[in-house]
Amino acid sequence: MKETNFTTLVYVWIAIAVFIFPVVVRVVAPYGRHTTRKWGALIDNRAGWILMELPALLVFAGFYLFGTGPRPAATWIFFSFWVLHYVNRTLVFPFRLNTSGKKMPLAIVFMAIGFNFVNGFINGYYLGTIATSLQYPDGYFTDPRMIGGALLFLFGMFINWQSDNILIHLRKPGETGYIIPTRGFFRYISCPNHFGEIVEWSGFALMTWCAPGLAFFVWTLVNLLPRALHHHKWYKQTFSDYPADRKALFPFIL
Numbered sequence: 001m002k003e004t005n006f007t008t009l010v011y012v013w014i015a016i017a018v019f020i021f022p023v024v025v026r027v028v029a030p031y032g033r034h035t036t037r038k039w040g041a042l043i044d045n046r047a048g049w050i051l052m053e054l055p056a057l058l059v060f061a062g063f064y065l066f067g068t069g070p071r072p073a074a075t076w077i078f079f080s081f082w083v084l085h086y087v088n089r090t091l092v093f094p095f096r097l098n099t100s101g102k103k104m105p106l107a108i109v110f111m112a113i114g115f116n117f118v119n120g121f122i123n124g125y126y127l128g129t130i131a132t133s134l135q136y137p138d139g140y141f142t143d144p145r146m147i148g149g150a151l152l153f154l155f156g157m158f159i160n161w162q163s164d165n166i167l168i169h170l171r172k173p174g175e176t177g178y179i180i181p182t183r184g185f186f187r188y189i190s191c192p193n194h195f196g197e198i199v200e201w202s203g204f205a206l207m208t209w210c211a212p213g214l215a216f217f218v219w220t221l222v223n224l225l226p227r228a229l230h231h232h233k234w235y236k237q238t239f240s241d242y243p244a245d246r247k248a249l250f251p252f253i254l
Helices: 003-026 045-065 073-096 106-130 138-142 144-168 192-208 211-238
Strands: 042-044 103-105
Touching: 003 106, 003 211, 042 045, 042 106, 045 073, 045 103, 045 106, 073 106, 073 138, 073 144, 073 192, 103 106, 106 211, 138 144, 144 192, 192 211
Parallel strands: none
Antiparallel strands: 042 103
16 A cells, blocks of 8 residues: 555544544443443443454554564564553453443444454554654654653553453442442542543554554544543432542543
């Protein structure tokens, strides 16, 4: 694929994200606490999670490892960060969940597969075929974008993993139903797991300093911001004692 065509594809992908944002703000994604049969056939929650996250891992890794570009040293760091995140999301996190009997719509799984395939492709192809040592020279490891982006990514990953761990261990053995989480960043926002992911991919966009990295950050924001707003609204409607000063996604802001 010509680089100009590829760049056009990436910016069209960003434009699609911006265009659909008003729609996804209004439509509640029907899985987890919002699961409904109105979206058609359901699939086991754990199986659905693995299926929809797997393309982000395999497609990205495949296009990077089998790309025809020089793959500068810095891109191996980008590759490692991406794979670390998605090995956890695909092969570790689903098996830590107590999802016995829980379902999600198959339609959501298929949409997520398409989303992860495109983002995995544009980032893997760019880093494995298009990126050059002119963009990522040997001295790039000391570049402020690399250092700042890596720190943001790791900080976001810490928040994301900590928040997931809090949710997984929220209920005591034998307890059922939903409980208000109060530890970690849950003191400030309803969805710190989503906030952590947004911080992660903002760091990835910063350290890669490329259009595909920016595209994935934009899509992450478009995907997770509405979800956090819906979760926050659900918490407030479900619990009369929900903390009034807790925000949805960004501490002290929104």
